[in-house]
Structures are given as structure tokens and as C-alpha cells.
Amino acid sequence: xxxxxxxxxxxxxxxxxxxxxxxxxxxxxxxxxxxxxxxxxxxxxxxxxxxxxxxxxxxxxxxxxxxxxxxxxxxxxxxxxxxxxxxxxxxxxxxxxxxxxxxxxxxxxxxxxxxxxxxxxxxxxxxxxxxxxxxxxxxxxxxxxxxxxxxxxxxxxxxxxxxxxxxxxxxxxxxxxxxxxxxxxxxxxxxxxxxxxxxxxxxxxxxxxxxxxxxxxxxxxxxxxxxxxx
Numbered sequence: 001x002x003x004x005x006x007x008x009x010x011x012x013x014x015x016x017x018x019x020x021x022x023x024x025x026x027x028x029x030x031x032x033x034x035x036x037x038x039x040x041x042x043x044x045x046x047x048x049x050x051x052x053x054x055x056x057x058x059x060x061x062x063x064x065x066x067x068x069x070x071x072x073x074x075x076x077x078x079x080x081x082x083x084x085x086x087x088x089x090x091x092x093x094x095x096x097x098x099x100x101x102x103x104x105x106x107x108x109x110x111x112x113x114x115x116x117x118x119x120x121x122x123x124x125x126x127x128x129x130x131x132x133x134x135x136x137x138x139x140x141x142x143x144x145x146x147x148x149x150x151x152x153x154x155x156x157x158x159x160x161x162x163x164x165x166x167x168x169x170x171x172x173x174x175x176x177x178x179x180x181x182x183x184x185x186x187x188x189x190x191x192x193x194x195x196x197x198x199x200x201x202x203x204x205x206x207x208x209x210x211x212x213x214x215x216x217x218x219x220x221x222x223x224x225x226x227x228x229x230x
Contacts, residue, residue: 060176062126062160065092068194071101075195082115082164085186086179088171089163093194095153100197103149103161104137107190110144115188118169119147120162126173129159133166145185163192 059066068076068091080089095101105117121130135148145166153159162173167183202209 059090060088060171061090062092062122062124062173064176065090065160067091068093068161070094071096071099071194071196073196073198075193077194078192079189080163080192081187081189082117083187084181085165085183086168086181087164087187088168088176088179090173091161091163091192092158093161094158095156095196097154097156098152098199100150100152102137102193102195102197103147103151104193104195105147105163105190106193107146107188110142110146112145112185114145114185115190116145116166116185117147117190118164118166119149120164120169120173121149121151122160122162122173124158124160126160131169133169146190161192161194163190 058064066078066089068078071093078091081087082089093101103119103121105119107114107117116133119132120128122128130149130151132147132149134143134145136143137146137148140146140148147163147166160173162171164171165183165186167186168180170178170180172178
């Protein structure tokens with residue numbers, strides 16, 4: 001959840017309207033539920049009969065994702081928090097073909113009393129490609145509550161990374177619903193680091209460095225080539 005008051009409290013409705021005979025029907029989604037509201041027509045205007053002020057998660061879907069930019073060997077670092085327990089933070093990134101990218105969550109405690117983080121990686125169509133609950137990043141010797149994910153991207157393009165707590169691991173990345181509330185270690189601050197590994201430019205047959213042709217060389221200075229051959 002982004003740390004600002006506009007995200008914490010707002011009239012944040014996603015509106016779907018349809019006509020039923022001569023009446024306008026409005027369905028509003030906030031957090032993880034759709035709610036039906038009859039809508040009355042007032043001249044050329046349409047007004048909702050009910051309004052509500054509520055907390056809203058404004059970056060929990062692919063369309064609302066926070067931009068991380070292109071993955072590179074220079075780390076991109078984001079500090080954020082999961083709060084409340086149903087909060088999901090969605091991030092958008094771009095990669096080149098063949099890039100290997102690390103996604104690392106770090107928390108102050110990496111254990112009991114802090115956030116039990118969870119990472120989900122999606123393609124541009126919202127299909128989950130990979131996930132991680134607890135993992136040790138390079139240089140870390142302890143597997144605690146922090147998530148870590150390394151992924152090789154065979155296809156260039158736009159991808160999405162979702163951060164949540166480990167109890168809330170099956171949310172819908174398109175609509176932001178399906179959240180699971182409750183559970184232990186479900187809120188807390190975290191730091192996300194995204195970094196691409198250096199590309200190895202000569203690790204395949206097609207990229208091999210030429211050593212040239214092999215030529216015969218005398219290895220014993222006291223013997224002639226004829227003596228060696230006989």
C-alpha cells in the first residue's frame with residue numbers, strides 16, 4: 001500500500017453499469033466484494049442512492065501497478081508496507097529476452113513479529129509464472145520470512161510482480177478481489193529490490209571466442225622433428 005492519505009481513505013469505486021428494462025443498475029466493487037446499488041435518474045444526471053467512505057487498495061491490480069521500469073544491473077529499491085492484511089502491492093517492470101532478474105524482499109526482522117512476505121510474478125496476461133514464500137537471496141545465509149525469487153525471462157516485454165503476506169496468496173491480479181484476511185505475520189514494512197544479473201556474452205557455442213588454428217610445436221629443444229616422429 002502506498003503511504004499517503006489519499007490511498008488510505010477515499011471514495012474508491014470501480015463502477016460497472018448495465019440497464020435492466022428502464023432502470024439503471026450499478027455494481028460497485030471495493031476491496032474484495034461487488035455491491036449492488038439501484039441508480040436513479042435525475043434529469044440528464046444519474047445519482048447513486050448510497051455512498052460510502054472506506055479504505056481502498058489502489059495498487060492491487062495489473063492496471064494500477066506501480067512502475068519499476070526496466071530491469072538492469074543497477075538495483076531498483078522500493079520501500080513500502082503491507083497494511084491492512086488484505087493489502088496487495090502490484091509492480092510493473094519491463095525486461096529483455098534472456099534476462100535473469102532477482103526480486104528480493106527484506107524486512108527488519110525476517111521472522112516472527114514482522115511481515116511474512118509472498119511474491120507472485122505474472123505475465124502481461126495475468127498468468128502466474130512463478131512465486132516464492134520464504135527464500136534466501138545471494139549473500140543471505142538464513143531462510144526466514146522474507147521472500148526471494150529469481151526468474152529467467154525468455155520473452156521480452158512487460159511483466160508484473162505482486163507483493164502480499166503469505167496468507168493472502170491467491171488474490172485475483174485483474175480485479176483485486178479474492179483476498180484472504182487474517183493469519184499471522186500479515187502486516188508490516190518491507191523493502192523490495194529488483195536487479196538483473198550481468199549478461200554472460202560467451203557462454204554458448206555460438207558466442208565462443210576463437211582461439212585460432214592448432215599448429216604443431218616442438219616441445220623438446222634437444223630433438224629434431226624427425227627424431228620425435230621416429
